[in-house]
Amino acid sequence: MHTGEPKTPQARTGRANQKLRTRRALVQAAVELMRTGRDVTMLEVATxxxxxxxxxxxxFPDLPSLLQEAMAGQMPTPAEALASVADSRDPVERIAVATEHLLRLVLTYQGATRAMIAATITRPEAAGARPAMRFGLIDHALAPLDDTLGATDPAAVTRLKNDLAAVVSAEALFCLTDLCRLGPEEAIASVVRTATTLTRAALSGDEPIGGRPVAQH
Structure with missing residues (x-):
């Protein structure tokens, strides 16, 4: 059976280049759609x-993997995000800046963020496709604790980071805007207030119930 001439190196290179161009076009389309803040679907990106x-x-096997690649390189590093408090050693001040930074990014890329959350709720095994920027921001914000609380009670720092991971999050913001019906600015202020309260309590030793026992005064 005649199968035609074997593909030349030039033909293989041309096909590989076409695949690369298509992939880049999909990523760029996703970036542009994400910036609108609207809902993002695979069909809309493809179109x-x-x-x-x-x-x-x-x-791309699914929308989260495409959005993850699209977000790569679009977001500032934790050091860039906290540049305004680079000289501060106050974890409370630093966590406030980190929290507000993350939540404003969430609002900017709201449609893509909601799509990724929805996908990973129904498919927990795909959670690794989420950027998880909160962890880098929290670690960088609490870096001054490495030589203080981290040196004397590292478990307390770990507890604080876990507590903050639940608060410094898109989920917390959407809870306040969607369920509590707060406006974006009021919701951001509420999350920042909660994050700084948790941080201040950990530094004072008065951790909320569920961590160490609350100090008796």
Missing amino acids: SALVSEATAYRH
């Missing part, structure tokens, strides 16, 4: 990139 949805899925 914007001038390819079929099936083609998009050949390059």
